[in-house]
Every structure is written in C-alpha cells, then in structure tokens.
Amino acid sequence: MADVFIGLEIHIQLLTRSKVFCSCPADFGREPNTNVCPVCLGYPGVLPVLNREALQQAYMTGLALHCTMAQRALFDRKNYFYPDMAKNYQISQFSHPLGVNGWIEFDTQGERRRIRIHDIHLEEDAGKMIHTAEGAQLDYNRAGCSLLEIVTEPDFSSGREAEEFLQAFRTMVRFLGVCSGNMEEGSLRCDANVSVNHPGKGLGTKVEIKNLNSSRFVRKALEYEIRRQSRLLRTGRKIVQETRLWDEKRGRSESMRTKEEAHDYRYFPEPDLPPFWLDERFVQEAEDRMTELPLQVFDRYLREYQLPEDTARYLAEERSRCRFFEQTMEYYHHAKTAGSWIKEEPAAVGGPESGRVTPEHFAGLLKLCDEKAVTVQQAKEVLRLMGETGDAPEAIIEQEQLQGGVAEDELKAIIELVISRHPDTVKQIHDGNVKAVGFLMGKVMQESRGAADPLQAKAYLLEAMGISEAD
Amino acid sequence: MKYEPWKALTASDQTRRAYQEALVRADSEISSLLQIDTECGAEDCRFDADSSLAGVPFSVKDNIAVRGFQFSCGSNILKGLTAPYTAAAVQRLLDIGALPVAKTNMDEFGMGSATENSAFQMTRNPWDTGRVPGGSSGGSAASVAAGLVPFSLGSDTGGSVRQPAAFCGIYGLKPTYGRISRYGLAAYASSLETVGLLSGDIDLLQEVFAAVSGRDSGDQTSNSIAPLNRPEENTPVAAVLSGMEGVTPEIAQGCRQAAEAMRSLGWEVKEASLPSLKYAVSAYYTIAMAEASANLARYTGIRYGYRSSRAVSQEELVRKTRNEAFGREVKLRILLGTHVLRSGFQDQYYIKAQKIRTRIRGEFDQIFSQADMILMPVFPVQAFEAASGMTPLQQKIADRFTLTANMAGIPALAFPAGLQDGLPAGMQLLGPAGSDELLMHYARCLQEVLPKDPLPLRLDPREVLHG
Incomplete structure (x- = not known):
C-alpha cells in the first residue's frame, strides 16, 4: 500500500x-x-x-x-x-x-x-x-x-x-x-x-x-x-x-x-x-450577491422538509430547482410529493428550460391530485399541457375533460372489452402468470385515458377474470 | 492670434498639400520624419472646435498610435504596420482640432540617446547636421527645432524627451507619471515612461499639456490629481544639484548661467544632493530592461508587422522573426531584462533596483520639503557628433540626470538655457509630483532673463502659402 x-x-x-x-x-x-x-x-x-x-x-x-x-x-x-x-x-x-x-x-x-x-x-x-x-x-x-x-x-x-x-x-x-x-x-x-x-x-x-x-x-x-x-x-x-x-x-x-x-x-x-x-x-456588494450554497441547501431540505436524500440532492443541484420548489411550498405543504414531482418531471418544472408552469399552478395541480380530482396519470398529462399553454390546471382539466374517475358501469365495460381482446393473456394469468395482470391493467388505463382509479380498476379486472385478490 | 500662420497651413485640402510639399523639402537634410501625411488625420480632426489649438499641426513620435498612420516604433519588426486605433493623448488633440501631420523618427522602441538606433534613418541636429539630435525622441525634437511643426508628442522613459529637447534648444516636458494617458504609447518600460511634449514655445507647451492631461479610462495608471499651486507671495526656492562630476565645462557653465538667472529673478538658490544618484543608472536599466523583456515579447510576426519568410515551424517563426527584425540594442536589453527576472536572480537585481528606486523617491521628497524645484543639467554633454560621438554604454551612464525623474515619477522640464559654443546647453527643472504647471511657470519666468537664441528654422509657415 x-x-x-x-x-x-x-x-x-x-x-x-x-x-x-x-x-x-x-x-x-x-x-x-x-x-x-x-x-x-x-x-x-x-x-x-x-x-x-x-x-x-x-x-x-x-x-x-x-x-x-x-x-x-x-x-x-x-x-x-x-x-x-x-x-x-x-x-x-x-x-x-x-x-x-x-x-x-x-x-x-x-x-x-x-x-x-x-x-x-x-x-x-x-x-x-x-x-x-x-x-x-x-x-x-x-x-x-x-x-x-x-x-x-x-x-x-x-x-x-x-x-x-x-x-x-x-x-x-x-x-x-x-x-x-x-x-x-x-x-x-x-x-x-x-x-x-x-x-x-x-x-x-x-x-x-x-x-x-x-x-x-x-x-x-x-x-x-x-x-x-x-x-x-x-x-x-x-x-x-x-x-x-x-x-x-x-x-x-x-x-x-x-x-x-x-x-x-x-x-x-x-x-x-x-x-x-x-x-x-x-x-458589501459581493456579500449581498452571495447565495446559499448547494450543500447548505441540501442540509436544510433534509432538516426543514424531511426530504429523502436523493430528492434533496437533486433539488440542490440547480438554483432553478430550489427556487421552484421553495416557491411551490408557499402554496402547498407536502414537500416530499412536490420534491419527487420536480425530480420526476424535469422537462416541465424546475429546469432552466422548463415550460411556463408557475409554482402556484403547479401547487394547484398537486392539490387536485391529492383530492383525487385527477389521477396521477392524468396529472402528468395536465402538467405537460400547463407547460405548453401556461394555463391553470383547472382550465386544462375542464377543456380536456380529464376529470378523475370513471363511472362504475363504464369501467366495467372497458374491462370486458380488454378481456375480450386479449384471451391469450387471460389464459396465461389463469395458468399462474400473475405478472401479466400488469399488461391488462395498462390497457384498461389506456382505454380510460388515465381517468380510472387504478385500485378500483384492478379489483374489477380480477373479479371479471374470476380471480380473488388474495391469490 | 498667435498660431494663425500654422492654422492657415491646415485650413484646406489645398493648403495641406502645400504644407505636405514644404515638409518634404524642409526635412530633406535632417530626416526627422518617417511619414509625412497632412491629409490622413484630417478626417478625425475637429477643425471647428472652440480651441486656440484648432488647426495647429503637430508631429507624433512613431511609438504613439494615430489611426491610419504607420506605427513602427523605429523598428523593422513593425515595418508596414498601420495603427488600427488612436492614442488617448492624440485623440484629445484631434478633439480640439489640432492636426497630426507626421510621424517622427526615433531610436528603436525608445532605446537610445541619439536616434541612431532607428531601423530606418539617421536624424540630424538642425543646429549642426553633423551632430545627433539626441534621442530617443530625436525626430520630434528636430522637427520642432527646425520649425516643421510648432509642437510634437514624444515619450520619455529615462530622458527621451528632455535630452533631445536639450540637444535641439527647445522645451521638453516629462510630466508627472499618470498625468497624461499612456494608452496608445507602445510600451518599453511601463512603470517609467510617459508621453512627453516638445515645443519651442512655453505657452504652447502649457496649452497642449492642458489639453492632453487628465484621467483616461483607457489607462488605469492615469489620474486627475490637482495641479500643485504655490502661494504667489512666497519667493521660489531652487536647489541646484551639487557634485556634478563628468559634465563638460560648457554644461557646467550653462548650469551656472541658469542659477544666475534665478538669482536675478530674486529666487533663493541653494545646493542639494542626491546621494543615490550613483546607483540610479544601474537600478534604472535593471527595471527598464526587465519591463522591456515582457513588453516586447508580443512582437512575433504572428499577428502583425514583419514576419520571417525563412521559418518552417511555429517556434522557428517567432525565433527567426525576432532575430531578423530586432536591432542589436533591443536584443541586448531583452536579454538582460530576461536575465534579471530569472527566478533566483530577482533579489539580486530586480528587487534591489526597486529598493534603490524607493530610496531615490525618498531623497527627492527630502529636497522638495525645502525647495520648490531642482535645477540640473539634462545631459553631461551637448549634442555630440553623429556616428562616433558616444558609445552605447557611455550614453547609458550619461542618462543619470534624466532618469531619476522617471524613477520617482515626478515632472521634469528641459528648457533652453542659452548657447555654449554655438550649441544649445539645455538644463532641466524637476519638481514634486503634480508641479508640471508650476515648472512651466518657472520656465516662463526664466525665459525673460535668459538669452533668446533663434531656432534654426527650416520652414516658415507664412512663406509656404505666399512664397
């Protein structure tokens, strides 16, 4: 050595x-x-x-x-x-x-x-x-x-x-x-x-x-x-x-x-x-222009917001992310959710090149999501459109008719349709390939344009195939 | 109006053409000018400015940039270079309507005391064409003494304005360091040199100084210090430098005559000494050469100027260009300057020289606490004979009276103190920093009591248009 x-x-x-x-x-x-x-x-x-x-x-x-x-x-x-x-x-x-x-x-x-x-x-x-x-x-x-x-x-x-x-x-x-x-x-x-x-x-x-x-x-x-x-x-x-x-x-x-x-x-x-x-x-001028440094920001995010380390690290890498995150926190209180959204959707929020989403609109969307007014999948689509238009989430939901949830009979009809289109997959599932359920779930969500509540959809899907959830 | 005949020469395209031809003729025997162009500066010149200098022509040493004019610094390495910009001092003159009409000959990069180190031509002293005009601003001094222009811009690194002014019997001002912007003055020894002014007319000298001095945003070493004033009622006190070994009897006589003139004006005259004078030459050349070695490093033939055609690689291009195009004196100074800056040698040379410089400043402060000015010769001898008069080493040693002002950054004014043996014997006044105007005032007083000898004029502006 x-x-x-x-x-x-x-x-x-x-x-x-x-x-x-x-x-x-x-x-x-x-x-x-x-x-x-x-x-x-x-x-x-x-x-x-x-x-x-x-x-x-x-x-x-x-x-x-x-x-x-x-x-x-x-x-x-x-x-x-x-x-x-x-x-x-x-x-x-x-x-x-x-x-x-x-x-x-x-x-x-x-x-x-x-x-x-x-x-x-x-x-x-x-x-x-x-x-x-x-x-x-x-x-x-x-x-x-x-x-x-x-x-x-x-x-x-x-x-x-x-x-x-x-x-x-x-x-x-x-x-x-x-x-x-x-x-x-x-x-x-x-x-x-x-x-x-x-x-x-x-x-x-x-x-x-x-x-x-x-x-x-x-x-x-x-x-x-x-x-x-x-x-x-x-x-x-x-x-x-x-x-x-x-x-x-x-x-x-x-x-x-x-x-x-x-x-x-x-x-x-x-x-x-x-x-x-x-x-x-x-x-004095130089001191006034000083900003909090990334490591201090990281420490503070752990302390103040109890963010997971990877989220805090991600946010603390760029000033634009920190600024967006902290401004969002003026309208919204689930730091972890906001942080992970910023981390997962860099094209839409927090980046220097990101769209026209304001922290206030972003916070509004997260709230709608929490209230289950839209599903997560829908919210992602709404966010993308918010970036393009700069509109408030409510306006986009209204315009695109993306209200969360699907009527029970409508959901059941979608499930019947999916099952009838994929008999081979259904057979695989009955033969014990439980993972294939995910494929059918994807199809169901797609047919509902992301509006279905995934938990509810999965329960109906399994029921329709005659499988109890405990299996 | 005092400068009317000169203004008439620059008044129109036609008169400028006549002036151009007259300059060519008048300069033929003294070769003070490297480029004569009465039209080139006209475009940038504000002839209609509300100034007593509007329309007055002047010459510019060829190490000061004037857009459109050549910019050779007296060196083959810058042969063919046209200045892409204008020096701050020249610009200020253009802005009040003064017109640059010629670039003057000089020792290569200001390195010399006789204008014999020019790569292009030898300039002759208009008083006696067998003699040198001094240097390195010899072309500027000769062009003024011969009456080709009423004033000239030169540069003074260790006496390069004052010594040729003394050799040619005119005034030469080395201002306080920083009072005239160096922007546009090709650097030789940056911490020592200043743009300087030459004229046969002390009033004109002062007007030009007022026009070109003052802080310039392009030179951060320039400043706008308030000129020193002296209470009118006090009797001026002049200190004459004692112990002037090695000066000729003519110079000693000139100095005595100037001191006598001071007494006749009722000034108090006493003696003063500069104990560090004996170290000044070595210290000065150490600093000057050190700075020169860096300042002249930019001349490589890559971006402008002369380029060797014999090189096959990039390294060789730089080496051959510099070897072929620099003169011997320049090479000597670059080599010595490089040597004194080597790591391990700095304490012995460069730093020691800076300590001597500090000590010289202190000695001047000491003298100026008890005197308004110092009187001393400019050079130990009068204008010497061309080609054989003085060796390069003798010339360097003889710089001892002039270079102290550059070491201390203080103003010094060479003034005509009468002829000895038919040749000018110039003396100089030194004053504390900021006393430039005062020195010119004292020189104006002395002019009243010193003999007035006519300059060896070769051009009469009145005759150019009517003759």
Whole structure:
C-alpha cells in the first residue's frame, strides 16, 4: 500500500459579459477572431482595464470557499511564449492572490469531506490554437476572457474522490452564477497534481497531469497515474517530477516536459494595473450577491422538509430547482410529493428550460391530485399541457375533460372489452402468470385515458377474470 | 492670434498639400520624419472646435498610435504596420482640432540617446547636421527645432524627451507619471515612461499639456490629481544639484548661467544632493530592461508587422522573426531584462533596483520639503557628433540626470538655457509630483532673463502659402 496525495488546479471562466481587461464580448461560439480588439490582440500601445464584475465574481467564489480575502487586488505578469497568448505574458496574480487559506466541504461515498484551498487568483484566458491540415490556426476570441484559478491542497486520495469533488464544485459555481461549469466546452478546466509515496512518508514527487476535459477523465487519468507511480515505487524506481498529458483515446498519459524543461515564468508586478482596493462598498456588494450554497441547501431540505436524500440532492443541484420548489411550498405543504414531482418531471418544472408552469399552478395541480380530482396519470398529462399553454390546471382539466374517475358501469365495460381482446393473456394469468395482470391493467388505463382509479380498476379486472385478490 | 500662420497651413485640402510639399523639402537634410501625411488625420480632426489649438499641426513620435498612420516604433519588426486605433493623448488633440501631420523618427522602441538606433534613418541636429539630435525622441525634437511643426508628442522613459529637447534648444516636458494617458504609447518600460511634449514655445507647451492631461479610462495608471499651486507671495526656492562630476565645462557653465538667472529673478538658490544618484543608472536599466523583456515579447510576426519568410515551424517563426527584425540594442536589453527576472536572480537585481528606486523617491521628497524645484543639467554633454560621438554604454551612464525623474515619477522640464559654443546647453527643472504647471511657470519666468537664441528654422509657415 502507498499514500496518495492529489491536488487540483481548477480554472473557471467567469460569467462576465465582457473580457477581463477589455470591452470585447466574452460570449462563445462566434466566428473565429470576431470578438477581438487591439487590447486582446496585444497590439503595441494598448493597456488593460480591469473588469470590476470579474473581480466581483472572483471575490464571491473566494467567499464561498472560505478564503481569507485580499484587501486589494494586485496583478503580476507571467512570462512565456505561446502563439495563442497575444502578449506572450499572461496577466495573473502570483505574489498576492485574491484569496488564500480557504476550505470547502463535499459529500463523497456517504461521508462529508473537507478540502483545503491553497489560493484563488484572477487571470486572463489564452486564445485557441487549432491544428489543421494546412497548419496551425489561431482564434483569439477567448483571449482575455476572465479566468479564475482555484488551487486546492493535496487533500484527495483517489480519482473517484477528485471526480466527485469536481462535480460538487461545478454545482457550486453554477449555483453562485459565476461559471456555466461546462467541462466539455472548457468553461471549467482541471489539472491535477499527484504524488504517491510509501505509507507515512508524506508527499512524494509531484507529477502534474493536464488535458482533463471531463470529471470522468479526471478519475481515469488519476487512477492511471496512481497505478503508474505505485508500480514505480514498488519496484524501487524513481518517480520523475514532470508534467504529463492525458490521452483519453489511448487511456494513458505521456510525458510532456520534465522539471528541467519547466518554464521559468519570471513573474513581476504588472505595471499597467495599479492596486485595486476592495473597499467596503465592493465587499458589501459581493456579500449581498452571495447565495446559499448547494450543500447548505441540501442540509436544510433534509432538516426543514424531511426530504429523502436523493430528492434533496437533486433539488440542490440547480438554483432553478430550489427556487421552484421553495416557491411551490408557499402554496402547498407536502414537500416530499412536490420534491419527487420536480425530480420526476424535469422537462416541465424546475429546469432552466422548463415550460411556463408557475409554482402556484403547479401547487394547484398537486392539490387536485391529492383530492383525487385527477389521477396521477392524468396529472402528468395536465402538467405537460400547463407547460405548453401556461394555463391553470383547472382550465386544462375542464377543456380536456380529464376529470378523475370513471363511472362504475363504464369501467366495467372497458374491462370486458380488454378481456375480450386479449384471451391469450387471460389464459396465461389463469395458468399462474400473475405478472401479466400488469399488461391488462395498462390497457384498461389506456382505454380510460388515465381517468380510472387504478385500485378500483384492478379489483374489477380480477373479479371479471374470476380471480380473488388474495391469490 | 498667435498660431494663425500654422492654422492657415491646415485650413484646406489645398493648403495641406502645400504644407505636405514644404515638409518634404524642409526635412530633406535632417530626416526627422518617417511619414509625412497632412491629409490622413484630417478626417478625425475637429477643425471647428472652440480651441486656440484648432488647426495647429503637430508631429507624433512613431511609438504613439494615430489611426491610419504607420506605427513602427523605429523598428523593422513593425515595418508596414498601420495603427488600427488612436492614442488617448492624440485623440484629445484631434478633439480640439489640432492636426497630426507626421510621424517622427526615433531610436528603436525608445532605446537610445541619439536616434541612431532607428531601423530606418539617421536624424540630424538642425543646429549642426553633423551632430545627433539626441534621442530617443530625436525626430520630434528636430522637427520642432527646425520649425516643421510648432509642437510634437514624444515619450520619455529615462530622458527621451528632455535630452533631445536639450540637444535641439527647445522645451521638453516629462510630466508627472499618470498625468497624461499612456494608452496608445507602445510600451518599453511601463512603470517609467510617459508621453512627453516638445515645443519651442512655453505657452504652447502649457496649452497642449492642458489639453492632453487628465484621467483616461483607457489607462488605469492615469489620474486627475490637482495641479500643485504655490502661494504667489512666497519667493521660489531652487536647489541646484551639487557634485556634478563628468559634465563638460560648457554644461557646467550653462548650469551656472541658469542659477544666475534665478538669482536675478530674486529666487533663493541653494545646493542639494542626491546621494543615490550613483546607483540610479544601474537600478534604472535593471527595471527598464526587465519591463522591456515582457513588453516586447508580443512582437512575433504572428499577428502583425514583419514576419520571417525563412521559418518552417511555429517556434522557428517567432525565433527567426525576432532575430531578423530586432536591432542589436533591443536584443541586448531583452536579454538582460530576461536575465534579471530569472527566478533566483530577482533579489539580486530586480528587487534591489526597486529598493534603490524607493530610496531615490525618498531623497527627492527630502529636497522638495525645502525647495520648490531642482535645477540640473539634462545631459553631461551637448549634442555630440553623429556616428562616433558616444558609445552605447557611455550614453547609458550619461542618462543619470534624466532618469531619476522617471524613477520617482515626478515632472521634469528641459528648457533652453542659452548657447555654449554655438550649441544649445539645455538644463532641466524637476519638481514634486503634480508641479508640471508650476515648472512651466518657472520656465516662463526664466525665459525673460535668459538669452533668446533663434531656432534654426527650416520652414516658415507664412512663406509656404505666399512664397
């Protein structure tokens, strides 16, 4: 056995309208090199102007991570040549990061874990270099977009833990509204540091893994790296300090550069940006914009509403779900029912893309359902129509004539019809295949357009086939 | 009106054409201008603005962006680049109707003291074409001294406005850091440099300063500090720098003459010393080169400017472009700047230099607690001979009087203090931060008592239209 230490370096693209040091739009998916100006293209003579909103969102993230926050934002230049970086230096924070010494909790395998945050710092993103048959092509649309780097302490010990953390972290930044959290599109990126050492010997030689484009890759790449280092350790070979690139197609990592080839970034204070004082007004504004975080919401839902864990977890994943749930609870009092409906009907309620159902209408529908004015099946159909029209449930029930319940003789007639249409199934049931009753039940419900009370229908069905319910 | 003859030159397409031709002729012997275009700026210029500067032409150092004009910084690496935007200082002038008509020659990226490090041409001193005009804003200074334009925008990183102004016998203002926006000034050493102003006319200099100074949202290091005022009734106190080793007898004489002029005005004149002056050159070049190594990293041939045609890979493209297109002095400074910033070497060089910088600031504060201004030479020698006059190292050491103001961020004004041996011997006044206007006021007072020597004009605006 060996001790495993994993630290993550997470980059999040902040949700600012414009870039961090110029006024170019920061939206994505545009034609290459259309969201650019002399500043983000690094023309001679241009100067950066700090985007206050980027600093606000960075500050909020720092608060969420319980960091000790700086009193003034100071920037440094990080020097290295790369074609997608227009100035060949990156404006970043090195000597005085925006936040330090933080922590964050997350749930993994039924346990609540606390991860320490080393620091968070605000910087500018680079452009993109695309390798094509004709050669390398450069797109600077992303160059200069606001990027926040979050560096954790080496507090993880498995790939799975890191994966689960990343998912929780993603949920958190989406909750805060500071990042879309889309790893595939690169709005949330992750590098990992891994060191494996003999038990009790502390940190070993650090290896950095890059190119982890999903939380699943993070787990796979880390598991691969732990195996690789463990093998080296077991066989008494040397672990080299290096940066490795994960190759998802081949399921392995390759050395990118060793310590000797590492960049000397020659950091020095950015002379073009004076210290930005994070005064009382700035801090107050960031604090006012803070929201309850997913884990707090989860805990509160268990405590306040006694929701099942999976329902609470589901709701606490998205702010839109929480908002919808809590607004529904102003009109309706069975939290568990409301929660499970939101969880089961994501297309209709709680999602950012869901229809025009208001919490009040939704609560009304749940009440009608509780009063058995409509059956559950009918209610689902009503909900779908509510999403399309934005109408109240009563109006839709009226219009579609979906009143719950079917007259006794009508129900019996439907059952006779179903039995007469499926003699083979009836025979199977008589031969002992009790499960086939479900098939006939489905047919009965379908014929009644979901209006039949399932319990009543089943009792009549069994009776009609001459089977007592006890059988 | 004072500037009428100049305004007449820019009044119409026709007069601007005549001016264009006159500029070409007048510049032929001094080669101060890299690009002459009296029409290019006209579209953006608000000639009808209600300003005494409306219609007044000016030249702009080629490291300051003017949309539509070239933007070479005196370097082959930016050959062919047209500025896609306009610098804040130039824009403010366009907004009140002043017209940029030419881009001026300079040492490559401002690195030099003679305008001999230009990739394109050598500029000559209009007083004596066998001599250099100084640098790096040598083209700006020569164009003003020769009367091609009434004023020019330059840049001063360690004396690059004041030294050529002194060599050419005109005024050169390095303002307080932050009082003129740097937006649009191609960066060499960001924490040291400012846009600077050159003119033979102190009143015009002050008007231009009023127009271009003030906070600009495009430069967060710019500010709108209130100009320093001095109670009228107090007698000005001038401190003359003592212990000026290594200056020529002519410069020493010029300095004595200026101090004498001050006494004749009834000012109190005393001595002051800057003990850290002996470290200033090393500290200055450490910081300047460090910043330059980062500021010049953007020139790779990928997005604009010169691109090597000999490269077969992306890495090679950057390497070959930079190797082929940067001059020797630029390469030297990038290499040294890279060296002093290396991890493990910063304490020894960069951080130590910053400590010296802090100490120099402190010494200035000390002097300004007891004096309104400091008088000292701009440069230890007068305009030297072209091609052989001074080695690059000698030039750097000779920057010691000018670069202290850049280290401290304080204003300094070079002013003509009379001729010695037939050549200008410029002196400078330094004041506390925000005293830019006061320094110009003092210089105006001194003008009354110092000898007035006519400039070696090569263009008379009255003759262009009527001659």
